[in-house]
Amino acid sequence: MSHAQHGDAPAHHGHGDHDGHSHDDLASEAEGADLLDLDGDVLRTYWDAALDRVTAALVSSPADEQGAPARVVDLGAGTGTGTLGLARRLPDAEVVAVDVSELALARVDAKARAAGVGDRVRTVVADLDAGWPDLDPIDLTWASMSLHHLADPNRALSDLRRITRDGGLVAVAEFDEPLRFLPDDLGLGRPGFEGRALGVLSAVHAEVLPSIGASWDEVLREAGWTVVDEHDVVIDERSPDHPLAGRYARAWFDRLAHGLTDRLDAEDHRTLEALLDDDGLHGLLHRTDLHLHGVRTVTIARR
Numbered sequence: 001m002s003h004a005q006h007g008d009a010p011a012h013h014g015h016g017d018h019d020g021h022s023h024d025d026l027a028s029e030a031e032g033a034d035l036l037d038l039d040g041d042v043l044r045t046y047w048d049a050a051l052d053r054v055t056a057a058l059v060s061s062p063a064d065e066q067g068a069p070a071r072v073v074d075l076g077a078g079t080g081t082g083t084l085g086l087a088r089r090l091p092d093a094e095v096v097a098v099d100v101s102e103l104a105l106a107r108v109d110a111k112a113r114a115a116g117v118g119d120r121v122r123t124v125v126a127d128l129d130a131g132w133p134d135l136d137p138i139d140l141t142w143a144s145m146s147l148h149h150l151a152d153p154n155r156a157l158s159d160l161r162r163i164t165r166d167g168g169l170v171a172v173a174e175f176d177e178p179l180r181f182l183p184d185d186l187g188l189g190r191p192g193f194e195g196r197a198l199g200v201l202s203a204v205h206a207e208v209l210p211s212i213g214a215s216w217d218e219v220l221r222e223a224g225w226t227v228v229d230e231h232d233v234v235i236d237e238r239s240p241d242h243p244l245a246g247r248y249a250r251a252w253f254d255r256l257a258h259g260l261t262d263r264l265d266a267e268d269h270r271t272l273e274a275l276l277d278d279d280g281l282h283g284l285l286h287r288t289d290l291h292l293h294g295v296r297t298v299t300i301a302r303r
């Protein structure tokens with residue numbers, strides 16, 4: 001598994017003081033939520049493939065003899081792409097979206113109501129670094145791009161195992177290859193801009209999110225789980241096939257710009273500015289050469 005993983009742009013780390021938000025914090029949290037919504041829209045093919053496989057594993061689980069899954073948890077649910085996808089796929093289950101961000105969970109509530117599953121989707125604001133809310137017993141937990149945000153993923157997974165029923169599952173989705181959007185030659189600046197930006201991002205992540213790039217199968221085993229499936233889902237979306245791809249790329253590089261500009265050299269800084277210039281020739285919103293590609297690994301383990 002690659003160790004150069006990038007779950008999200010640097011400004012979005014999910015931690016924070018959610019009682020004493022500054023205006024900047026709220027704006028940043030809202031931008032992070034927008035980015036997650038775009039991820040769910042633009043990478044729909046990836047999400048469908050990953051969630052289909054996870055729900056198939058649950059349904060074929062021997063514990064299925066005990067009846068249909070009753071409670072499913074979306075750990076670090078964000079704006080609920082996983083929550084809604086699971087609620088649609090598991091029509092008898094209650095789906096609980098857990099996140100530290102009230103703002104993100106408000107979007108989950110609204111989406112659940114709009115999709116007609118509001119009676120089965122519950123949101124719980126909780127900081128999982130401080131322990132698990134009372135959700136015992138859980139049949140399946142989906143943890144997408146969230147475990148690397150926790151201070152101690154091993155402890156969170158051990159505690160989760162204790163509140164999961166026998167035979168219940170956890171499914172962890174994390175980046176194996178970082179998402180890329182751009183061709184090597186952008187028609188401006190030095191070729192290879194995106195690779196250099198990802199290198200800088202990787203260094204920042206190593207400082208603030210030390211478990212990013214972990215071997216999640218090993219972390220799961222150490223936490224007492226039995227790994228039953230691990231597979232890579234390839235992301236391969238070509239713009240302009242998807243109308244929101246340019247917006248997703250723009251949102252992503254905008255957050256990159258907030259966190260990294262002081263670490264890019266002057267020429268790459270100018271390239272980033274040109275990419276974010278919506279009226280310019282090279283702006284991300286209008287480019288026809290975007291190609292979103294990357295790999296996310298989904299690891300499924302049983303209690």
Ligand SMILES: C[S@@+](CC[C@H](N)C(=O)[O-])C[C@H]1O[C@@H](n2cnc3c(N)ncnc32)[C@H](O)[C@@H]1O
Pocket residue numbers: 007008013014015036039075076077078079080081082098099100101104126127128129143144145146149150151
């Ligand atoms: C990269 S986002 C992933 C969101 C969603 N699972 C997805 O894949 O679209 C990470 C999420 O983890 C949440 N998170 C970070 N630290 C957390 C904590 N200590 N407790 C609960 N949620 C946390 C963040 O608020 C954020 O919504």
